[in-house]
Amino acid sequence: MLTLIMAFLFTILLSxxxxxxxxxxxxxxxxxxxxxxxxxxxxxxxxxAVNPPRFMWPDKFPHLGAVLDGVxxxxxxxxxxxxxxxxRDPEFKSEVIxxxxxxxxxxxxxxxxxxxxxxxxxxxxxxxxxEWSPVYHFYVDDQxxxxxxxxxxxxxxxxPRSHPRILLDANEWDNIxxxxxxxxxxxxxxxxxxxxxxxxxxxLEEEIDTTQxxxxxxxxxxxxxxxxxxxxxxxxxxxxxxxxxxxxxxxxDDVYYKEGIKRLSEILSWKNSKYFAGDFNRSTILSMSTSxxxxxxxxxxxxxxxxxxxxxxxxxxxxYHEYVNHLENRIADNHVWQMTFRILNMAAFATYGELPMASxxxxxxxxxxxxxxxxxxxxxxxxxxxSYFHVNLRTLIEVPxxxxxxxxxxxxxxxxxxxxxxxxxxxxxxxxxSAGQGNSHETKMKPNGTRVGYADALARECNNPxxxxxxxxxxxxxxxxxxxxxxxxxxxxxxxxxxxxxSLPTEDHSLAELPMTKVFNETGIATMHTSLGxxxxxxxxxxxxxPYGSTSHALANQNAFNTFYGGKAIFYSSGHRTGFxxxxxxxxxxxxxxxxxxxxNGMTQKIGTEGxxxxxxxxxxxKISYMVGDASNAYGDVTSPLWLKRGELSGTQYTPEKGWDxxxxxxxxRHIIQLGTTGVYVIYDELEGKEAVTWSYLLHTVELPMxxxxxxxxxxxxxxxxxxxxxxxxxxxxxxTEQAIIDTFFCAPTNWKNVTxxxxxxxxxxxxxxxxxTTVPCKTARFLTVMDTHGNNRPDMEVIRKGNTVQVGNWVxxxxxxxxxKAAISVTNKAEKVSLNYDAGxxxxxxxxxxxxxxxxxSKVLTDYLPDFEI
Numbered sequence: 001m002l003t004l005i006m007a008f009l010f011t012i013l014l015s016x017x018x019x020x021x022x023x024x025x026x027x028x029x030x031x032x033x034x035x036x037x038x039x040x041x042x043x044x045x046x047x048x049a050v051n052p053p054r055f056m057w058p059d060k061f062p063h064l065g066a067v068l069d070g071v072x073x074x075x076x077x078x079x080x081x082x083x084x085x086x087x088r089d090p091e092f093k094s095e096v097i098x099x100x101x102x103x104x105x106x107x108x109x110x111x112x113x114x115x116x117x118x119x120x121x122x123x124x125x126x127x128x129x130x131e132w133s134p135v136y137h138f139y140v141d142d143q144x145x146x147x148x149x150x151x152x153x154x155x156x157x158x159x160p161r162s163h164p165r166i167l168l169d170a171n172e173w174d175n176i177x178x179x180x181x182x183x184x185x186x187x188x189x190x191x192x193x194x195x196x197x198x199x200x201x202x203x204l205e206e207e208i209d210t211t212q213x214x215x216x217x218x219x220x221x222x223x224x225x226x227x228x229x230x231x232x233x234x235x236x237x238x239x240x241x242x243x244x245x246x247x248x249x250x251x252x253d254d255v256y257y258k259e260g261i262k263r264l265s266e267i268l269s270w271k272n273s274k275y276f277a278g279d280f281n282r283s284t285i286l287s288m289s290t291s292x293x294x295x296x297x298x299x300x301x302x303x304x305x306x307x308x309x310x311x312x313x314x315x316x317x318x319x320y321h322e323y324v325n326h327l328e329n330r331i332a333d334n335h336v337w338q339m340t341f342r343i344l345n346m347a348a349f350a351t352y353g354e355l356p357m358a359s360x361x362x363x364x365x366x367x368x369x370x371x372x373x374x375x376x377x378x379x380x381x382x383x384x385x386x387s388y389f390h391v392n393l394r395t396l397i398e399v400p401x402x403x404x405x406x407x408x409x410x411x412x413x414x415x416x417x418x419x420x421x422x423x424x425x426x427x428x429x430x431x432x433x434s435a436g437q438g439n440s441h442e443t444k445m446k447p448n449g450t451r452v453g454y455a456d457a458l459a460r461e462c463n464n465p466x467x468x469x470x471x472x473x474x475x476x477x478x479x480x481x482x483x484x485x486x487x488x489x490x491x492x493x494x495x496x497x498x499x500x501x502x503s504l505p506t507e508d509h510s511l512a513e514l515p516m517t518k519v520f521n522e523t524g525i526a527t528m529h530t531s532l533g534x535x536x537x538x539x540x541x542x543x544x545x546x547p548y549g550s551t552s553h554a555l556a557n558q559n560a561f562n563t564f565y566g567g568k569a570i571f572y573s574s575g576h577r578t579g580f581x582x583x584x585x586x587x588x589x590x591x592x593x594x595x596x597x598x599x600x601n602g603m604t605q606k607i608g609t610e611g612x613x614x615x616x617x618x619x620x621x622x623k624i625s626y627m628v629g630d631a632s633n634a635y636g637d638v639t640s641p642l643w644l645k646r647g648e649l650s651g652t653q654y655t656p657e658k659g660w661d662x663x664x665x666x667x668x669x670r671h672i673i674q675l676g677t678t679g680v681y682v683i684y685d686e687l688e689g690k691e692a693v694t695w696s697y698l699l700h701t702v703e704l705p706m707x708x709x710x711x712x713x714x715x716x717x718x719x720x721x722x723x724x725x726x727x728x729x730x731x732x733x734x735x736x737t738e739q740a741i742i743d744t745f746f747c748a749p750t751n752w753k754n755v756t757x758x759x760x761x762x763x764x765x766x767x768x769x770x771x772x773x774t775t776v777p778c779k780t781a782r783f784l785t786v787m788d789t790h791g792n793n794r795p796d797m798e799v800i801r802k803g804n805t806v807q808v809g810n811w812v813x814x815x816x817x818x819x820x821x822k823a824a825i826s827v828t829n830k831a832e833k834v835s836l837n838y839d840a841g842x843x844x845x846x847x848x849x850x851x852x853x854x855x856x857x858x859s860k861v862l863t864d865y866l867p868d869f870e871i
Contacts (some may be wrong), residue, residue, distance in 0.1 A: 012748070025616060025864040026667075027633055032547035032607045033869050036062045037104075039331035040121070042138040046868055048380060051144045055084060055106040055370040057133065058329060059800050065333070066324050067645050068581065068602050079474075080325055081124040090118045090135050100124075103364060105371045109151040115829045152366050155407045159352065163297035166290065166350045167249060169405065171591050176499055177250060186250050186498050188486055193256050196240045201263050203297055218651065221460040237267050238284045239487040243785055245291045246495060257296045261304055264292055270312055273384050283340040284489075286315040290347040297762030299758060302368065311354055312347050320342045320361050328368055331385060331609065331871050332376065332552040339490050341365065344394040360407055369399060377870060380419025381523025383546060383554040385438010390442070393454045393491040396420075399498060401461070412461040419520075421458045421467040424451065425511065426518040426527045427542070429686070430473045431535045434565035437541035439553040439590075446567065447474055449482040450491030456482075457493050460502035465509040465538055473511060483674050517625035517674060519618040522867050524548065526615065534751035539679035539725075539789040540564040545613030545629030547869055549606070553639070553864045556605040556771040557595035558631035559670040561683070563789050565725025568788065571596055574700040574768040576749045581650040587658055587747040592634075592698075597770075598668060599696040600635055604659040608640025616864035619853045623834045624827070625674040626862075628847070636663030636819070648729030658748075664693045673836055675811050680797060683785035684815055686823035686840070692777040697737075699729060699771040706769050710742055713801055717771055723791075730799045731787040734776035734819050743767050780819040833857070 041056040042048050060080050072500030081183055085108045088094040092133025099106050104121075116139055124134040163172045180186035244260035247253070268285065287674030293300070293308040300308070327333050327341070348361035373381070374396050382389040400411035426436040428451065434444035452474050459468035476482060487493050519526040524546025531538040542562045550556035555573070563571045573596070588594055592604035605611040611634045618627040638644060638654040647654055654660045667688040674681055687695050699706065702718045709716040715737070718727040749765040757763055775781050786808055788797045797808050806813040810832070815825035829835070838847040845861040 001573060023846065023863060024840060025866060027614075027630075027866070028404045029633070030639075031549070032612050032866075033331055033616060033871050034611050035331050035551060035609050035640060036064075037871050039871075040133070040136055041870055042119075042136065043777045043868055044134075044136040045138070048144055049139055049868075050868075051140055051146050052108045052110055052112055052148055053138065055086070055119060056328065057082070057104050057120070057121045058370060058389070058456070059104055059325055060131075061325070062324070064642050064645060065330065067642065068649055073655070077325055078657070079574060083122045083124055083130065084119065086117060086119040088115075088117060090137070092118070092120070103324050103328055103368075105367065107151075107367050107370045108793065109148065111146065111148055112140045114142070114144075114773070123240050132761070140846065144808050145363040145415070149370055149403075149411060151405050151410050152363060155366065156352070156362070158406055159405075161353065162603070163350075164249065164294045166294045166346050166402070166807060167246070167495065172499075173249070177252070180250055180498050180737075183234060183482075183498060185486075185494050188483070188494070189243050189246040192239070193260075194242035196244060196263070197255070201237065201266050206336035212256070219654055234267075234270070234284050236487055237263070237490065238288055241267070242291060243290045243487065244245075245295045246870065247480050248532040249295055249489045250498075254299055257299045260316075261292065261300070262297065265304075265307065266287055268307065279341075280335060282315050282318065282673075283335075283343045286312060286319070286347055287343045288692070289315075290343070290350050299403065302661045305816045306829070307327040309351065309355055313357065316344055316347050316355075316361060317352075317357060317471075320357075320364065323368075324364060324469070328372060329871070331548065332623060334384070334388070334552060337395065338388070338391040338515050339395060339604045341368075342399050345369070345399055349402070349406075364402070369403070374400065374414060375416040375420065376420070377522040379414055379492075379520040379522040380421070380423045381427075381520030381525055382420075382423060383438075383838075385441055385555075386434035386436070386444050387415070388553045389451050390448070390454075391490045392426075393450050394493065397454065397461070397493055397496055401457075401500070412458075415471065418464055421455070421462065421464045421470075422518055422521075423520060424455050424458070424512075424513070425466060425470050425532075427525070428469060429511070429532055429535050429538065429540070429698070431477070431568050431569070432540070433564060434575045435525070435540075435542055436562040436569065437525055437542070437557075438555060439580070441573065442575075443542055443579065444845060447481075449485030450488055450493070452759050453482050453485070453493040454491070455495070456504070457500075459504050460500060462504050465505045465507040465513070466514060468507075469503045469509045469511050470691075477803045486866055493510070499672045507869065513521055515620055515622065516677065517627075517629055519620060520774075521615045521618060522547070522869070524613060524615055524629075526618065528625055528672070528674040528681065537791065537793070538565070538567065539791075540673065541674070541681050541787070543627060543629060545615050545631055545670070547614050548610050549612040549634075551607075552642070553593065555590050556592045556607055556611055557597055557633075558592075558605055558611065558634040559629040559668060560592075560595035560597035561670075561681075563727040563787060564636070565679075565721060565727070565789055565791050566723035568721040568723040568725060569702060570719040570725055570727040571699050571729070571787075572702050574702055574770060575745065576765045578749045578751070579753065582651060582750075582752065583647050583747045584745065584749040585650070586647075586650070586652045588745040588749070589660060593746055593770075594661060594700065596699050599659075599686070599698065600665050600668075601661070601666070601693045602696065603635060603661045605631070605634040606636050606660070607638050607642075607654075608643045610639055614866065616866065617862040618663055619836075619847075619851075619860060619862060620836075621847045621849065622853065623676045623829075623832050624834055624836055624849065624851055627672050627847060628671075629670045630670045631670070632665060632749050634668070635662065635665045664690050666690050667825070669801075669824060671838065673825075674830065675808070675829070676834075678809065678811075680808055680811070681785075681787040681789065682813055682827060683783075683787060684823075684825045685781075685783040685785075687781040688784070689779045692779045694774050694777055695781045695783075696774040697731065697733075697736075697783055700786070701769045704769075705743065706741055706771055708771065710738060715773055725789070725791050726796070727789040728796050730788070730806075731773060732784040732801065732817055733773065733775065734782040734817050737773045737775050738775050739771070741769060741771050745771050778819060782815070782817055782819070782823060784813070784817055786813070 086097040244256040248256040345365040351358040455471040575594040613631040671684040726812040824839040
C-alpha cells in the first residue's frame, strides 16, 4: 500500500510543471502580479484552468483605497456599470452570453464547450455610451477541470426563511442540542456565558488605557496604537456576546438572550466614543449584531430588532461601499480577506428578505467568493505568510461550509483545499517553528490550536488523510491544544466542530509517507525535509522566491532560505515585527538585509509587487530534490504608488543611505539541491551585474551566536539552535571576499505599541547575529554553499574541495566557481544512481535529473516554466 501511495504521489509531483518553456527565461516585466488589476482574466489566448472561467477586468477608475490602518481612504470612487459579452465567434453572434454588473467581474455559472471562445467587457457611462475593450479569446481543452458552483438564484431558492439560519439551520436545532449535550467543547460556551452573567459591563471610555498612546507623535503610529487599545476591549466583549449567543443555541435558555441583548446594547453605544476606531472594530459590531439578530430572532422585541437591523444596515453599507469596485481587483486586501468579508457575507444572508440592501450584499459577496476565493492562486500556498495565514482560517472554513449547507454543492471540492492541506503540513510541520515567511513569522514557534483545528476541518470537508494525520499527530501529544485558542477571533473553529456532521477520514496515514520536498511554485515558496514523520530528527530548509513580491504582509526576501533542525530555527530571518511600516520594520525586518539572501552594493530588494522573484523549475524526488529561485528583477528603487504613499505617511526614506537605489542586477539565480535525507543542502548562486558591483552573501541566527572560520579555500560558518541542531555552511566564492559578523540591527526596534507578554510586562526585543561575505567589485560572481544540517546524532560531514569539485560523503559536486564562462553545477551519487546536471551554456540551459523511483531509472529534463498569474 505504501509503495502505491508513493508512486501515485510521485507521478503527480512529476506532472506539475504544466506547459514548460525552452531554456532559461529572462523576464522583463516590471511586475508579475499587480497591486491593482491591470490585465483581464482570462488572459488573451489563455488555456483556462477551470470551466467555467471567472471573468474579471481592470477597474475603470482604479485607486489605492485605504493605505494604512487608521488612515482614512481619500480616493473618490464613483459608481460604475459594466457590460460583458461572451460568444463562440469574435462578432458575438453564436452562443452569446451577455450580462450587466455594478462591479468588475462576472460568473457565468455555465459550462463552456471545448474549443475557442471570445469575450469583451465595456464600461457604460451615465449617458449609456459603451466603451468596449479589445476582443479577447481563450481555450477550453482536455486539461481544463470542471468546477461549477450553483448560481446565486439557485442558492437563494434553498435559503431558509426562518431563523436561525447562519450559525445553524433551525430545522437541525434540536438535533444539534442533543448531539452536544456531553460535548466538552459545547460546554465551554455555556461556562463562558455563565461567567458573563455575573460581570457587568463598563463603558469603553472607563476601560481603555491610553497612557502610552498619548505619548506618540507620529500620527500613523498614534492612530494604530489607539485602534489596538480599543480592540482589546471590543474583542473581549465580542467573545462574551458570541458565547452567550451560542449558549442560547445550545440550551434555548432565554437567560442568555436577556443578559446578552442588554450587554450588546451598551456595546453598540460605543460607536460614538472618540476611542472607537478602525474597520476591525466596526466589523466586530456587525458580527455581534448579526449573530444576535439571527440567533435571538424569535425572542427579540420590535425595538431590539430595529436596533440590530439599523446597526447591520449602517455598518454593512459602509463595508459594501468599501469593497465594491475595490476588493475584486486588489492583490490582497488584508483585513477583508481575513474576516470582514466573512462578516458582511453572514450579515447579508442573515437579513436577506428583511433588509432591502441585503440582496445587493448577497449578490456581491457570493459572486466575489466564486470569482476570487478561497485562494488567490491554484497551488494552495498562502502568500501573506505563516502567521497571517491563521487570521483567515474561519473565513476559509465557515463561508464555504455555509454555502455548502445551504446549496448542497460541495464548495470544498475546489482543488485549492487539498493543496492547502499540504501547505499547512509542509510550511509548519507538527511541533516545528514555521518556515519563516511573512509578517510575524518569528512568533509561530509551533503549530497552535487554530492551525490544528483548521487541519481537522480540512480533513473532514475534503476527506483528506494527510490533514487528519497532521491534526492527530499533534493532538496525541497535546490533546488540549484546540482549547487554548477557544473563542479566538479569526481562527477558532469550535462552533464548526459542534455543528458539522462531517467525520474524520477512516484511513490511517503517517506524515512519514509523504514526499520530503514540496514546492508551491505559484506562491513562490518551498520546503525540503529529511524526516516529516519525526520532527525531532528533521532537518528542514525553507525557501521563498515569489511573484507576489514584498507587498501586503510579505517580506523582501526573494531567494532567501532558512534552516531548521528538530523543529527549531538555525539560520533564520532576523528582526522583530514591531509594526507594519515603522523604521525597524522597513529597515531591519521587511528589508532584504534581514534575510538569508543577497545585497548588491549594499542595496536591498524593492518593496511592493515590483520586487518579485519566481521559481522557474523544480524537482520533488526521493533521493534528490531541486529548486531554482530567480530574483533577477527584485532589486532597485521603490516605485509602487501604494508603498510610496505608505512611506510618505510613515516617514520611510527610500534612499541609498537606507538601502534602495537604482537596479544594478542582471541575474540572480539560486539553485538548491537536497542530497537525499542526509541533511546536506547544496546552494549555488549565479550572479551577474549590469556593471561591477559588490555582492553580499547574508546569514542570520536568532537563538545563538554564529561561529566563523576563514580557511584558505572557503569560509565556514556554524549556526546552532537550543534543540541541539547545527547548520554548518561551507561557503566558496569565485571572488575575493571580506567577512563580518555583527550583533546589532541596522535600525534598533522599539516597543512603541506597548506590546506585553503573558505576565503583562512590556516585551523587549533582543539583538540577533548577522553574517555577511562581501565580494570585491565584480560583474560576475558565483557562490557555492554546502549546508550540513544535523543534530547531535552525528558529527559534521567532511567537505573536501579539489579545484571545482567538492566531495561530501558519496556525493560529488562539480561547479563553475570562476567568473569565466557560463554557470554550471552537477551533483552525482554513483552508489544511489542519481545525478543532477545544469549547464547554462549547454542544452539550452536545461537541468537534467536522473533518479531512482521504485527501483526504476527516471530521467527528467527541467526547463523554465512561468504560470499564468491571475492578477
